[in-house]
Amino acid sequence: MLSSKPRKRLGYIPIGYKLMISYMIFIVILVSVNGYVSNSMYDSSMRKQTRMNIQGTVLQIRDNVAYKTDDLTRISSLLYxxxxxxxxxxxxxxxxxxxxxxxxxxxxxxxxxxxxxxxxxxxxxxxxxxxxxxxxxxxxxxxxxxxxxxxxxxxxxxxxxxxxxxxxxxxxxxxxxxxxxxxxxxxxxxxxxxxxxxxxxxxxxxxxxxxFESVDFEKLGEGSVLTVIDSSGKVMYASGEFETGAGAEVEDNRYIEIKEKMRQGWTIVARVPVTIIAQEAKKVTTFIIGICVLCFFLFTFAGVFISRYFSKRITKFVSVLNAFREGDLHKRIAYRGKDEFSQIATALNGMGEDVGALINKVYLAQLQKKEAELEMLQMQINPHFLYNTLSSINRLAKFGENEKLQKMVVQLGKFYRLTLNSGRTLIPISSEIEQANAYLDIQKVKYGGRLEVLFDVDAAVWPYETIKIILQPFIENVLKHAWSGDRIHIRIVARKEEDEIHYRIIDDGMGMPMRKIEEILNPVNESESETGYGIRNIDQRIKLQYGPEYGVSIFSRRGVGTTVLMRIPAKKRKIQAKGTSGLNAS
The missing domain is CATH 3.30.450 (Beta-Lactamase)
Incomplete structure (x- = not known):
């Protein structure tokens, strides 16, 4: 009786061989393309880097010459x-x-x-x-x-x-x-x-x-040429063997040429033979070919063993990982064994559970963090003018100016009612304008006719909302720092420009230099960070609420005045207020 063995199906190729064949094709293509691309990129990069190095050297040479010419100019000016x-x-x-x-x-x-x-x-x-x-x-x-x-x-x-x-x-x-x-x-x-x-x-x-002591061809390498040419094309000074003559065209495949002009009308010309680069490129090409061949044999040897080991196991893990990548965190892998794959399967199943929970937790945490940061910045607004206002109230009461006293108390209550705003961060633009006007009414009692204010508010902004208390700190800053005489004029502008709301606070005060503006918006040390703290507070609140593309810009000119621009996105209120009112002038 003849025993029969199970016969393999015709055309059947085990998964290990399929992986190996695919792996070999992939390796051949990868190593070849990588070698070719690496060589091409290195050659191009080397030429580019060489040009940049030459450029840097020529710039340094130019600066050295300029230093001497400037030194002569400086001394002559001292005598002059x-x-x-x-x-x-x-x-x-x-x-x-x-x-x-x-x-x-x-x-x-x-x-x-x-x-x-x-x-x-x-x-x-x-x-x-x-x-x-x-x-x-x-x-x-x-x-x-x-x-x-x-x-x-x-x-x-x-x-x-x-x-x-x-x-x-x-x-x-x-x-x-x-x-x-x-x-x-x-x-x-x-x-x-x-x-x-x-x-x-x-x-x-x-x-x-x-x-031209620094004009030395040895700084660029053997065979290089450095020349200084005047405005008429005549060679004033040359270092190295200048074969092609002044102003002559040089073939790209023979030299790399860099030119740098000077204020005196002179031109420093550097020419470096490409043969230096070609020799280095040949060495690199040989090295890259050797590395590619070595990598091919190493990858082939490793692929024979690795493909056999992973072919039976990797498919299961890939299917689960693909499910996770597509958002299905409920899929699990069933694997029996006591090796590392068993641990990976257990960890992968646990990861699916943990990642799902972690995504929800992180999402909620980020929301809470953003809200907490915004709340913190809101609370850091310093209403230090309250002390001055109470002092003014005390002075009015002392001198019996009851009408002014009553007006200031009413406006102060109105200001804080609008400021507190039931704890909301976003308010209608009309409320923000009203809050700024209430603050100015308080200040007008103090400054009288010395303070003139103009509100220029486009009616198109009324349907939109804004972060609260972003106008008042800038108006307060003007009254505190911008006086250049007995009177000051402030113009408050609100406009809708495309998809943005633009606020501008414009004054005709003393202005400030660009260095001061830079210290306010981008302090580099602790002493500078105390300057303009309130302005940076508003800039941070806007960026935190709406994104880094929005915020505060300052434009100023000494003796002319300052303009502060605040940009926020135009977002409509969810619940429209019953009626709107605008301020034209005050």
Whole structure:
């Protein structure tokens, strides 16, 4: 009798083999694509990074050169604006007075100016006043009479004087031979700027090698070239072998070229051969290929074993996880065994129960947290004006001004009735306007005719709601800090603009600088955080209630006034009030 064994179905492939085949295809594609993309991205990134590095180096070089040119400009400006020096240069003196001004005034000032520059240079002064003695040759400064240069082309062609601005960098006199360049500007009679009178010329001569000391091709790498080109395209200074010539086009596949302009009209040009990048890219390509091959064999070896182990188990877990991902937290997995998969199954089932409960708990906690934070900010509004108001009431009672006393008490009660508002956070805009008006009525008793207020409220805002008590603190801030005289005008604007409500509090007070506004809205230390606390309180309340895209902006100009803008979304009240009333002027 022949025994029969169960035969496998034709075309049957075990799940382990299916996983392995899929895994192999996936690995081949993944490793190949990853290697190609990694190589391409690295090459592109390396070129981009190299360009950025070159750009940064060139910017640093430009700043180093600019530092020296600015230093010369600064020293020349000190001489240009030195009223004492100008006064002595224009005097016609002789004898002891002349010796005194030379030894005690002119020469010390020129010596100090020349020596205060932190690099090699020479200061030449040319003067119309020939009573001032010529002093030469000196290492750091020389004094000449104008007759030495009055027929020189560089002097006769020098631009007309624009007070405090006219200065030129050029090669004059011995500069070309000594490979230098000069900063030239006039000395003028600054005592009468409406009628500029030329007293002479000053010329700071600097060696090009000293001025462009930081222009060094070695900072960019071997084979690189750094040049400084003037506005006419002429090469002033070069570091490295400049093969292509000044202003010539360079092929993209040969060089990376970076240009940076300077205020003087000069251009710093850096050229780096791409062969340096290509050599590095070749090394990286070889490395990436080796890594890809190694990863392929490692993944294949691991896949043979892992696919056999997980193929029978992973399907169950995937089905449960997919159910969880789709929101079905009630699905459970039945698994028997004593290995890690059993623990995972138990944990997964428990996680389904815990996550469902946790979602509900976290959702409620977040709501409570938001409400608590908003409540806290609401309670932090400081009605410190109450003390001042009670003091005013006491003073009115003392002097028997009963009518004003009654009016102030009524308005104070009205203000706090609107402020408390049955504990609600959101109120109609009409109530917020009414609350601000009640506060101003209290202040008018105190300030009288010195305070003028205009309400400019668009009727379109009445159907909408707002956070309470966001106008009053800004009005109080104006009355406390914005006075620049005996009177102040305040304009309160409410407008609906597209899907937003815009409040503006505008005053014609003293204004404040941008630095002060930045301290108020974004304090960087504890001492600054005490400034503008109430303003930040309102900004935080708006952002907490409506989102970070809303809040407070401040615009101010010293001596003109300040405008505070508050933006909130236009949200209609759930229950419309019976009738609305607007304020046009007060």
């Amino acid at each position: 604006d030195d009223y004492n020096l100008v006064e002595y240069l224009r005097r016609k003196e002789s004898g002891k007075e002349n010796d005194y001004r030379m030894r005690q005034i002119i020469i010390p000032k020129l010596e100090n100016a020349a020596k205060s520059i932190g690099f090699n240079q020479r200061l030449n002064i040319y003067l119309h006043n020939e009573t001032v003695h010529e002093v030469y040759p000196k290492q750091t400064y020389n004094i000449y009479h104008m007759k030495r240069i009055k027929d020189k082309a560089w002097y006769t062609d020098f631009p007309d004087e624009k007070y405090g601005l006219t200065m030129v960098w050029m090669q004059v006199e011995e500069d070309a031979e000594e490979e230098g360049i000069s900063l030239i500007r006039r000395l003028v009679d600054t005592l009468n700027p409406l009628k500029v009178e030329e007293l002479g010329m000053m010329r700071f001569s600097v060696p090009l090698k000293e001025l």
